[in-house]
Every structure is written in C-alpha cells, then in structure tokens.
Amino acid sequence: MSDQAPALFIDVYSDVICPWCYVGKRRLERALAQLHGAVQTQVRWRPFQLNPTMPKEGIDRKTYLEAKFGGAAAAQAIYGQVARAGDEEGIPFAFDRIARTPNTFAAHRLIWLAGHQGKQDEMVETLFRRYFVEGQDIGNVEMLSHAAVDAGLDGTGIEAFLAGDEGAEQVRPEEASGRRLGIRGVPYFVLNGAHALSGAQPPEQFLAAFRQIKAGSVVGKAGA
Numbered sequence: 001m002s003d004q005a006p007a008l009f010i011d012v013y014s015d016v017i018c019p020w021c022y023v024g025k026r027r028l029e030r031a032l033a034q035l036h037g038a039v040q041t042q043v044r045w046r047p048f049q050l051n052p053t054m055p056k057e058g059i060d061r062k063t064y065l066e067a068k069f070g071g072a073a074a075a076q077a078i079y080g081q082v083a084r085a086g087d088e089e090g091i092p093f094a095f096d097r098i099a100r101t102p103n104t105f106a107a108h109r110l111i112w113l114a115g116h117q118g119k120q121d122e123m124v125e126t127l128f129r130r131y132f133v134e135g136q137d138i139g140n141v142e143m144l145s146h147a148a149v150d151a152g153l154d155g156t157g158i159e160a161f162l163a164g165d166e167g168a169e170q171v172r173p174e175e176a177s178g179r180r181l182g183i184r185g186v187p188y189f190v191l192n193g194a195h196a197l198s199g200a201q202p203p204e205q206f207l208a209a210f211r212q213i214k215a216g217s218v219v220g221k222a223g224a
Contacts, residue, residue: 006040006042007040008210008213010041011189012045012046012187012189013047013186013189014045014047014124015047015048016111016124016138017102017104017138018186019079019082020082020085020187020200023091024189024200024201027089027206031203031210034207035207039210044120045111046174046175047178048175048178049103049105050186051101056105057139058101058102059101079095083095091133093133094134095132097134097135098135099135099137100137100139102138102139104139106162107144109168109171110144110147110148110162111124112170114148114151117152117154122152125151126147141159144158145162185199187199189201191213
C-alpha cells in the first residue's frame with residue numbers, strides 16, 4: 001500500500017435500513033476493484049436517517065409498511081425490484097425476517113466510533129447483513145454491541161457507549177450537512193467534496209465519474 005494521500009475521497013451518505021444503500025455499497029466496491037489499486041481511495045460513511053422522527057425503540061414492521069407503502073402487498077412489489085438487484089450483487093435479502101423497523105441513530109453513532117478504530121466499512125457491512133439478511137433489530141443496544149465485536153471493534157465499553165450519547169454531537173452535524181446539500185434520498189455519493197452521484201449507480205457510472213474527475217471535468221455538483 002502506498003503512503004501517498006488518497007486521490008479520491010468518497011463520502012457515502014447512507015442509512016443502514018436502506019436496501020438500495022446495501023446494493024450501492026456492492027456496486028461501489030466493484031467499481032473500486034476495477035481500479036486495481038491505481039488510484040488511492042478512501043471511503044467515508046456519513047449518516048442520513050430516513051426516519052429521523054422514528055421512536056427510539058422503533059416500530060413494528062407491519063405497522064411501518066402500512067404507514068409508508070399502504071401495506072405489505074405494496075411493499076412487496078417495491079422490494080421485489082430491490083431483491084432482484086440484490087441477487088445480482090450477491091445479497092440474499094430476507095425482508096420477511098425483519099420484525100421491527102428501528103431508529104438508526106445509535107447505529108450511526110456506532111459507525112462514527114468504528115471510523116475512529118479503522119473499522120467503519122466493516123461496521124457498515126455487519127449492520128447491513130444483520131438487518132437485511134438475518135432480520136435483527138439494529139436499534140437494540142445488546143444487538144449493536146454484538147455487531148460491533150463482530151465487525152472487529154474493541155468491545156470494551158461498547159454497551160456503555162451505546163447507552164450514553166458520545167458521538168451524538170458529531171453525528172448530528174454530519175447528517176445536517178447532508179441535508180444542507182439537499183439530499184432527499186440515499187445512497188448519495190460525494191466525490192472529492194464537490195462531485196455527486198445519487199442512487200445505487202452501476203459500477204460503470206462510478207468508473208466514468210472517476211475518469212471525469214481525473215480529467216478535471218465536473219461530474220455533478222454536490223448539492224445541485
């Protein structure tokens with residue numbers, strides 16, 4: 001690994017209950033793999049709550065689907081498209097296993113903490129898997145504690161961290177900065193602090209954006 005500073009910073013605004021964010025993560029990974037290490041990159045995961053007013057304890061999944069989509073049948077039609085995209089990316093979505101839709105603020109605090117331990121990507125991956133594949137409640141402190149250890153974080157004091165409010169003063173401004181960019185949906189990718197791609201773009205779109213940035217072209221202005 002080269003010691004030179006990354007030439008490509010990628011800030012990913014995401015929520016861990018967003019299935020398209022999981023798909024977008026896989027597609028970004030495929031694009032970065034095609035660079036074969038020719039460009040130094042750094043991916044940073046930024047918070048964006050899709051349901052910022054969600055009760056701290058979350059809500060029953062059926063109640064959530066009724067309110068958001070008008071019922072499980074309508075949700076199934078929408079999630080069918082996501083599931084097909086997941087199949088293409090090797091993600092075995094198991095939406096039927098999800099019993100609760102959680103408040104994700106604690107999860108975002110944990111992702112923030114993981115960033116300070118060099119394990120942010122592993123933490124995001126673990127939370128996506130536990131929620132979308134295993135159907136676990138990622139708003140539950142005990143579950144989050146286990147997930148943190150699973151992702152390779154130092155488990156000492158994790159439960160106390162989650163029960164407190166450390167990191168909240170950092171996570172809230174980060175999320176606010178995303179909303180100031182005008183972000184309404186995720187995933188949303190900000191490249192080198194200025195260029196933006198919205199949605200779970202195919203790898204080819206990422207690669208085209210990387211080439212344009214290298215050539216000095218504007219891809220899509222962040223916040224436009």
